[in-house]
Amino acid sequence: MKVQITFPKTFALLLAVLVMASCSGPTSQQEERKTQVNEAEILLQYLEENGDIVNEPSIPFFINADEIYENLNGSNYHVIDVRSTREFNRGHILDAVNVQPEEILDYFENRIEPNSFEKIAVVCNNSMLSGYTVAILRMLGYDNTYNLRFGLSSWHDDIARRFWYANISDDLIGRLERTSHPKNEPGQLPSLNTGKTTGYEILRARAQNALQVNWEEEISISYLDIIEQPDAFYTVNYWPQNLYDQGHLPGAIQYNPKKSFHSDEDILTLPTDEPIVVYCFTGQNASYASAYLAVMGYDFRSLDYGANTFMHETLLNTQPAGRSFSERHVHNLPLVRDGLMQPTDPPEAPAEVQEEVISAQGGC
Secondary structure: OOOOOOOOOHHHHHHHHHHHHHHHHHHHHHHHHHHOOOHHHHHHHHHOOOOHHHHHHOOEEOOOOHHHHOOOOOOOOEEOOOOOOOHOOOOOOOOEEEEOOOHHHHHHHOOOOOHHHHEEEEEOOOOOHHHHHHHHHOOOOOOEEEEEEOHHHHHHHHHHHHHHHHHOOOOOOOOOOOOOOOOOOOOOOOOOOOOOOOOOOOOHHHHHOOOOOOOHHHHHEHHHHHHOOHHOOOOEOOHHHHHHHOEEEEOOOOOOOOOOOOOOOOOOOOOOOOOOOEEEEOOOHHHHHHHHHHHOOOOOEOOOOOOOOHHHHHHHHHHHHOOOOOOOHHHOOOEOOOOOOOOOHHHHOOHOOOOOOOOOOOOO
């Protein structure tokens, strides 16, 4: 004999609601929590509490060519060359390894023990891409990474002539703007969507994204771009106020180096809807600022070689030696070419050389 059990309609309805809540409730709550996470705010707080690299007094964390050369044998130094394979084969430092920026996190996490080295030097031709890469590595906690000052242009004259010498000029001496331009009103941080919830996880995801960069074709621009289209960029003059007042690129806005990109200062005045160009004296300090902007989700461009591209002689004669490039920075040290160490050669005057030069991108 079968016994049929019946429930009141109100009980059945309540049971259905409970079943639906048990199936869909947690998922809905998880989705709601995700929508409430402001990844940019979490990331900014994490970066400021863990080194605040962009505002760290010691940036750009330079290493000089002669120190690397003196420690090639018998010392615990490691050299990573982030140039293209073609440039690497054309001439590189003895025992350097060629690792592209997009592969460098895998290299650090899976192929070496970074902390086992006393110093890791990252190099490129002019120090822009290497500085950018070191900045990202430093944000991730690799505090023994350093950027070769002036890049491999400081290592050998052959490279200097194709890069640094080829990009310095005095084109704007006496023609710079002195009008002061105000910063934007404070706004919002960029919107990030990595799906991560902790500061380090968001940083790791953003760092890998920032390292997927085509520097020469997409990032590097010329001062001519800014002059011809000043409204196309939010141009940041990364100099002290007194030097900004003496002359700057048209439309440029003064931000204090190693200070302004902070939540207590001016970070919220940066736009999220137009490309930002940060320029300094040589481009080396600005490369760290660019890395910070990239990780935070801003659209950025790089004025490689900085103000040396338009007022080199002024910087050479009025500023400390590190703010301009000249023959005194070239050590003319041996390079490995075709698998063989080439002896040092006396440097030649850049004007006498008739070979390929690599200029900053942009302009007409």
